[in-house]
Amino acid sequence: MSRLDIFIDRxxxxxxCLDYAIAETAHMGGxxxxxxxxxxxxxxxxxxxIRGREIFVFERAIASHPDSTPDEDHAILGEITETLPARLADAGPVASLIHADLGGHNAAKNVAFAKTMSPLIAPHLAPGGLVISSDRMFFEDLEEMPLPSGAVQGRCFIYRR
Ligand SMILES: C[S@@+](CC[C@H](N)C(=O)[O-])C[C@H]1O[C@@H](n2cnc3c(N)ncnc32)[C@H](O)[C@@H]1O
Structure with a gap:
């Protein structure tokens, strides 16, 4: 497969996966x-x-397209290994949907970071909530779900509490 093929599959x-997860969690208010x-x-x-749910973005520093930039109140900036635990202390396990797309081009680093991030992400999820990730995660208490039609095995992962 070419890199272009892999990129398109991703x-x-x-x-x-996002469309599936948005629909599956539409009844949730978190x-x-x-x-x-x-x-x-x-x-x-x-x-x-998404309608009727707030979207909070966690990012080291904003470098997005102007049309795709969250307002100040919904941008949680800084090192995510620090901002995610701080948010948990403030908000508790309230997230209905978490989309994790933190990886770069180095596959080994992505695996190592997914191992670091898994225990920081899982506690945020409300019962019935879903995590969509670009990398395989290492959750102990979330169930891996089958992919929806249109998604390619190994290019996206879905987990449910
Ligand atoms: C693959 S990009 C996300 C692409 C995005 N989903 C899109 O559709 O444009 C990964 C982002 O994660 C951020 N990121 C990676 N590691 C991070 C960390 N430790 N703390 C905060 N942000 C991080 C990077 O700054 C980068 O902007």
């Missing part, structure tokens, strides 16, 4: 957490599709 899978804003494409998608 994007198609991300959209399929906030949505976007972990990794980047260019803001997936944040923009969430904002276009």
């Amino acid at each position: 994007m198609v899978s991300q959209r399929a 906030p949505v957490y976007e972990l990794g804003l980047g260019n803001g494409r997936t944040f923009h998608h969430l904002r276009e599709k």
Whole structure:
């Protein structure tokens, strides 16, 4: 497979998984957490599709497209290994949907970071909530779910509490 093939599979899978998760959690009122804003494409998608739920973005520093930038009250800036535990202390386990897209180009580093992040992400999820991630996560108490149609195995992962 070419890098272009892999990139396209990842994007198609991300959209399929996000759309599935948005619909599955639509009855829940808790906030949505976007972990990794980047260019803001997936944040923009969430904002276009989600009604009645706040979306909080966790990112080291804003570098997104102007149309895809959260307002100050919904941007939690800084090192995520610090901001995520701080948010848990303030808000508790309230998230209905968490989208984790924190990886870069180094596969080994992505695996190591997913191991670090898994115990920091899981406690945020309300019962029935879903995590969508671009990397396989290492959750002890969340169940891995089958992918929706349109998603490619290994390019996106879904977990439920
Ligand atoms: C792959 S990009 C996200 C792309 C985004 N989903 C989109 O559609 O444009 C990953 C983002 O995670 C952020 N990130 C990675 N590690 C982080 C950390 N330890 N703390 C805060 N942000 C981090 C990076 O700054 C980067 O913007």
